[in-house]
Amino acid sequence: MLETTNLRKVYPTGDEALKGITTTVNGNEIVAMIGPSGAGKSTFIRCINRLTEPTDGAIHLDGTELTGLDDRAMKTARRNIGMVFQEYNLVERLTVMENVLSGRLGYVSNWAAFRRKFPQEDIDRAYNVLETVGLAGMENKRADELSGGQRQRVGIARAVVQEPKILLADEPTSSLDPESSHAVMELLTEIAATKDIPIIINIHEVPLAVEYADRILGLHDGELVFDGPTANLDDNAKDVIYRGVEPPTSNVDRDVEVPSETGDELIQDRPTVAGD
């Protein structure tokens, strides 16, 4: 079970990417996190395994608080968190097998890693996982010989071979064609069920999210504006997530249509129009 409590991230530039995210991810649910670019989806996922250091708040994974761990303890904790990346992030010059086995590095000594020597059970695990992701027989191919869809499968295999307690996927389908995207989403769903672990998937294609996720987290401008079962994601909720049109209780007057990077310039150039 993953629990984030009031998770905040302020970048050195002063941008507040996460404004206190509190949520819980449980069982073997597929959680899709949607929201416009720059809403903080990646930051949220990367804060969980502290590839990005959170500024404030707490993260509990099966009872262990992660933000306070020192380097060594965090390394051990990371073994329990698998991560899948948008650009696959494989070591292109290594074989499929070596890439998958690199997911077991957290369990072997430096000396074994130096000699590229893994225990037989890790190798067996890797073969099994390769079969699960549909790459049986490809273990000796170099990663740069594979297609995008196949590379992402290697990326997933590398995360699954860790035998993690949770899987994080940061835009896993954004670099893929629609067919491969569906295949990857199906694979992730299957893994959640067979391994009985939850998966958080950052995704900007709402139809894919709706098709595969059990639950949706909607992020807008660093705030969690939607958290509920996929069935509850109606047009109104999408408006809230993507355009920041919020329920009447809070102020509606935010400049949300303007992308944040260029927003300031645009506002300066634009003459003030009454009733704008």
Added chain:
Amino acid sequence: MFGSQRLKWAVYAGTALFVLWSVVSLLSGVTLSRVSIGVQNGYLLLESMVPPETSSESLQRVYTYLFETVAMAFVATFTGVLLSVPIAVGAAENLSPKPIYLLNRGIISITRSIDELIIAIIAVKAVGVGPLAGIIAISYLSIGFFSKLFAEDIEDIDMGATEAIEASGASRFQTFVYAVIPQVAPRFIGLTVYRWDINIRSSTIIGIVGAGGIGTLLMRSFSRYEYDFAGTILLSIIVVVLAGELFSAYVRRRVT
């Protein structure tokens, strides 16, 4: 706008004046008769090198010194690269914290700032005449070159792969072995061979200041006016350097 335009013309005018001044001051003693004497002497020198001396005893000496030259380059490349690797890693901005980065960049800049002959002279003063001085000088010179280029190659790697391996719970060392080394290995081999090729060239010249290698023999032949022997030596240097260059080009094409 106006300021930069004026600055541009000032730079042009300054450059032109400087070139003019250099030409005038350097050539003020040159007369037509001096030039013609010089050209004649040069021609005589070349003529006395042809045909090159090919007695078996001389050739034997050339072989011995050529072997020493190539061996010096080989050993110096090995030690130079060995010393360079930690400096290169330290000088790679994506792997090293700021203070270590600055320290190693500083080391690189300093090692690159002094020319090879000066280093060779210092090495000869320190350890005496002979190939050891040459090895020290060339190793030292390899550091600046190799560390700088290799650090840049390390900075060019795909950090995504590094991050992914780190995210799986690997230690820094493991991440280095698994994500950094495979990415830079081809460039490492290419750079090493390239530096070896440069080092062969360097080790032919530093004999002139007594640091071993074929340059020793060349210097000696000049001081004894054995120009035909000097011709043999020059030809042998050309052959060895070209061979090294071809080999290095071949290897580099294969690995990258």
